[in-house]
Amino acid sequence: MGFLRRVAGVSLRDKVRSSVIREGLGVEPLLLRIERSQLTLFRHLVRMPPGRLPREVFQLGRDQGWRDDISSLAWERLGIPQSELVDVARERNVWGSLLEPLPRRPDHG
Template sequence: VRLEQVQYFDYLGVLIEGSGKQDKEIEKRIENTMKVYHSINKSFINKREISTKTKMNVYQAVYKPILTYGCETWILTRQNKSKIQATEMKYLRRVRGVTKMDRMRSEQIRKDLGVQSVLEFIEQRQLSWWGHLQRMNNSRQVKRIWEAKIQAKRRRGRPRETWDSAAEKALENRGKSWQEAKLIARDKKQWRKFVYK
């Protein structure tokens, strides 16, 4: 069977790019999330008679899951992060009743609404998946693909960030090396405690 080579394709709701980047997938996530925002902004988010708690329940149950679907495997660029944060804060500012003109910091808005940042949530999901990969049997196809090293000439310039290098940075930010984290990841409960502390 001859398979056609394509630039990108949709698999289980996730857009896979031939280049290995995730820009189009993240753009699609943001676009779908903004569709939800515009469909409920006037009829729901803007309604004063609807409690903040109810609005935040919808944020947690609908808005955030659409934005972050499949985020476990993302490699985020600075630009991706900025766009994701802008989409996150669009909803949260509206619920808090402020605009950009009020110059209220995003951290303060999240604190007032009792919610963590979406980027922090994404990092937790990625580390959770990293731990799952560590515990996975070496014969599993997913594990074998993850550990495979592709032999190719590296282009000039700064090396592109990989999923592993992003995970390593996240581990270092939590005070653990790759090897130290591997030991913790063996115990599912301990790993969960480490990731979600």
């Protein structure tokens, strides 16, 4: 945020909220960007054919718990029960329509 404040020409003494600065500069919150990337990666790994190394590592990650972190993120953000998550991720149109409501980065166009 320090960098964004300098770019916007705002100091802490100006008492401008970080969300206002990010919105003014067209920068999405980092956590939202990470969540969207995780959900996109999850869908990509689920659709990979069996035997591909990234998919196998992802399946093994179930034992370490990080796979469950992505699953719980999708469940919380999208409202999909974890038992149905893999089936929904395989459906391109359904998954895309679920990700649409997530705030996107503003266009600079």
